[in-house]
Amino acid sequence: MAQHAQYEEELERYVICPRCNTLHQKIPLPPGKRAVCKYCGTILYRYDPRYLDRALSLAITGLILFVVANLFPLIQIDLLGNEQHMNILEVISQLLESGYYIVAIGVMFMVLIIPAMVIADYIALIVLMRLRKGEALTRDLLVLLSHLIPWSMVDIFAVSILVALVKLTGEVRIHFGVSFWALLLYVGIDLYLTKARRIGTLWELRNRIYHG
Amino acid sequence: MAEKHPEKLTVIRCPICEAVNVDYGGSIRCHRCDSRIYREPRYGLGRTWALLITAMIFYLPANLYPVLQVKNIFGGHTSNTIIGGIILLWDQGSYPVALIILVASVFVPVLKFVLLLYLLISVRYPVSESKALRHKLYYLTEIIGPWSMVDVFVVSILTGLVKFDRFKVLAGSGATAFVLMVFFTMLAALSFDPRLIREYPRKRSPKKEKDV
Ligand SMILES: [Zn+2]
Numbered sequence: 001m002a003q004h005a006q007y008e009e010e011l012e013r014y015v016i017c018p019r020c021n022t023l024h025q026k027i028p029l030p031p032g033k034r035a036v037c038k039y040c041g042t043i044l045y046r047y048d049p050r051y052l053d054r055a056l057s058l059a060i061t062g063l064i065l066f067v068v069a070n071l072f073p074l075i076q077i078d079l080l081g082n083e084q085h086m087n088i089l090e091v092i093s094q095l096l097e098s099g100y101y102i103v104a105i106g107v108m109f110m111v112l113i114i115p116a117m118v119i120a121d122y123i124a125l126i127v128l129m130r131l132r133k134g135e136a137l138t139r140d141l142l143v144l145l146s147h148l149i150p151w152s153m154v155d156i157f158a159v160s161i162l163v164a165l166v167k168l169t170g171e172v173r174i175h176f177g178v179s180f181w182a183l184l185l186y187v188g189i190d191l192y193l194t195k196a197r198r199i200g201t202l203w204e205l206r207n208r209i210y211h212g
Numbered sequence: 213m214a215e216k217h218p219e220k221l222t223v224i225r226c227p228i229c230e231a232v233n234v235d236y237g238g239s240i241r242c243h244r245c246d247s248r249i250y251r252e253p254r255y256g257l258g259r260t261w262a263l264l265i266t267a268m269i270f271y272l273p274a275n276l277y278p279v280l281q282v283k284n285i286f287g288g289h290t291s292n293t294i295i296g297g298i299i300l301l302w303d304q305g306s307y308p309v310a311l312i313i314l315v316a317s318v319f320v321p322v323l324k325f326v327l328l329l330y331l332l333i334s335v336r337y338p339v340s341e342s343k344a345l346r347h348k349l350y351y352l353t354e355i356i357g358p359w360s361m362v363d364v365f366v367v368s369i370l371t372g373l374v375k376f377d378r379f380k381v382l383a384g385s386g387a388t389a390f391v392l393m394v395f396f397t398m399l400a401a402l403s404f405d406p407r408l409i410r411e412y413p414r415k416r417s418p419k420k421e422k423d424v
Contacts, residue, residue: 011243014232016225021347023223023232040348075373082376091372098371100383106391107368110361143245146228150398153358153365160365166309167301167370200230203244 012207015044018198045201052205055193056126062189063119069183070112075161078173087179088112088157110153115190118148122193125202135210142202149194155187224249257332260403264328267396270389271321278384280367285378293386294318294363317363317390320356324397327353331404353401360397364390 015024017037029035029047036043073085086094088111095104125141128134161183165174222235231244240249278291292300294317301310327349367387374381 011223011232011234014223016223016230016232018225018230019348019351021225075369077373079376079379082378084373084375086369086372091368094372094375095368095383098382100371100388102388103364103368103383103391106361106364106395111365139245143228143247146245150354150358150402153361156358156361157365157369160362161369163309163312163362164366164369164373166306167366168374169306170304172374198230199228203229203231207244 012204015200017042017044043198045198045204048201051197051201052126052130055197056123056130058189058193059119059122059126062186062193063123065182065186065189066115066119069179069186072179073177074180074183075165076175076177077168078175079171085177087177107157110151111157114148115152115154118145118152118190118194121145121148129206129209132209135206138206138210142199142206145194145202146199149199152190152194154183155191158183158187260328260332260400263396263400263403264325264332267321267393267400268325270393270396271325273389274321274386274393275318277386277389279363279386279390280370281382281384283380283382291384294390297363313363313366316359316361320360321393321397324353324357324360324401328397328400328404350404357398357401358394360394361391363387364394 013026015026015035016022017024017040019042020037020040022037022039024035024037024044026045027035029045031047031049034043034046070088072087073090074087076083076085088107092104092108092112095101095107121141121144125138125145128138128141161180168174224233224235224240225231226233226242226245226247226249228247229242229245231242233240233242233244233249241247242249275294278293278296280297281289281291283289294313298310298314298318301313331350331353364387367381367383370381371383
């Protein structure tokens with residue numbers, strides 16, 4: 001193991017393209033610029049010195065938006081004076097009530113529990129990094145984040161709402177709730193934090209923070 | 213070409229934190245996040261096969277059984293399979309939405325099965341010489357996979373929303389099969405060891421000229 005340790009610093013100077021698996025040597029970038037793979041054009045890394053500040057305010061905003069999205073109805077429909085509304089919690093409870101437990105559990109994890117864990121993990125991670133504390137804990141939080149992100153599907157759920165509404169057009173009157181717009185904004189933030197920025201970027205920030 | 217291609221170097225990208233690691237062979241741990249990068253090759257393949265076959269089995273009931281049922285006050289009851297729902301949307305003139313569901317629910321899972329089968333076969337037998345192609349395919353399966361949840365979410369949303377006394381939407385047993393299919397497909401894709409992509413053909417790459 002000790003002999004392996006000497007390579008570590010050296011290895012940090014390289015990056016492998018996630019799309020075509022080619023090896024690249026990193027070069028220093030000016031702030032705001034990004035490096036792309038010369039074979040396939042995929043973004044490899046960026047230098048964004050103010051990322052932590054922006055990510056923290058976005059993550060906290062995202063958390064508030066996610067709470068709002070779950071407090072009020074996302075959509076309300078009106079059929080001959082009868083009103084019905086739904087949000088994520090009502091979807092889950094209705095699925096449980098009608099006996100579709102596996103579908104309910106799937107929705108509960110992919111649209112509620114895992115997204116909540118992602119955002120909590122993200123906030124804890126950034127706070128710790130800004131305080132320069134808990135190096136070992138930030139590693140565990142980052143590993144957990146990598147395992148959670150593929151299962152978080154609020155973006156797909158938001159698209160599904162629109163698809164569901166298309167199926168209902170003509171039959172009922174549709175009203176969008178405040179929560180719907182909160183959910184859309186949350187999805188935008190979630191995509192920026194977890195999909196647009198590669199997890200490797202956070203690891204590099206962590207390295208810079210705890211090891212100079 | 214031979215010199216330029218980094219696959220010749222024994223380095224591997226950590227699937228969890230994206231760090232570049234020297235591939236010493238056998239079971240290695242990432243120097244940055246300590247995740248296990250490589251499992252026993254045969255075990256890893258066997259597990260992916262098992263998960264993929266399970267997912268493919270669930271694909272049948274997911275498409276043959278109704279995913280959605282509509283009940284009305286007069287005891288009327290209609291149910292729709294995924295294909296049935298798509299035909300209904302098409303007849304209503306909602307062509308874009310019909311196409312979205314057709315692609316997301318019918319084509320994406322099949323595409324993902326085919327890609328994973330191709331990857332599993334090509335690491336064992338030299339079907340294709342192009343490792344770059346295999347890497348791109350693997351990357352593609354990771355991106356498109358979760359979108360097959362659209363129809364399950366649509367059904368769940370309709371269940372949560374359309375619960376009038378006279379007119380009710382319920383999920384169907386196909387939806388349960390569909391959730392399980394997506395779950396096992398994602399597990400199969402996540403369990404697929406990226407290093408296996410380079411395992412065949414079995415010529416051991418010559419010792420790299422310079423240490424990375
Ligand atoms: Zn790693």
